[in-house]
Amino acid sequence: MITPLAPYLPLAVVLLLAGLMAMAIPQLTTRLGPKRPSAIKSSPFEAGSESSGPARQRFAVKFYVVALLFIVFDVEAVFLYPWAVNFQALGWFGYVEMLVFAATLIVGLIYVWKKGALDWES
């Protein structure tokens, strides 16, 4: 009987190892590391500077725009995979197809750029 699982055995091994490591390393550091707590050491770490204010603050909408645009280009990249796999078989016709596809998105990129959506300081 043919199974769809055979090529996924290495992936399963990697996932298993990653999961075991993620569980083992924090455990090892807490079990083996020395524990000499002080008031400064147990304060929340914030990139070396003293922490100020609550952790939950509203994020700027700029992050949202970048994330939305990222999804659009991510979906475009997804379409590149099946094209790249068939690149030899499709030949020049496939190349022009992908050029038309990419050109439409480059128009969008130019629009986004000109509108200043990629400028962080604005």
Next chain:
Amino acid sequence: MNVELVLFGAFALLTLLSAGLVILARSPINSAMALVSTFFFLAGIYVLLWAHTVAVVQVLVYAGAIMVLFLFVIMLLNLGESAHRGKPTLSRILGGASAVGLLGVLGITLSRVPAQPANLGPQAQATFGTMASIGQSIFTQWLLPFEAVSLLLLVAMVGAVVVAKSRI
């Protein structure tokens, strides 16, 4: 015992558990994290259905990009833990009604699925659902829809800029 059957059972159970966590978790961040694991276990079910490409795209786009967007929205709105639970608001009634409607549609569809799966033969099974075979049909048979997707993505890009950028 069949390995695929065991894996399907495990993936299905874990998908249901994490999907339940999505709606039961108090903090929206925990809901989003449970949604990530739902997407991962769904990808496992896609693999068992021979839908290799769909599984990869599921992890790449949904568990990757879409979840980042969800987290940004949660942080953008600065949602804390939901304080008032169980109050029947209009959006909750509508949400519940649409969930019941979806359940009905899924039930009708499931009852129409033939009991015996279609036999594609070993030749079709070897290439079914792979990147190569899907690319072959996208770039020959489904060329126009593929190019239309680029227009859809363009509209999405312009829409994102118009909606979000005008308010800053």
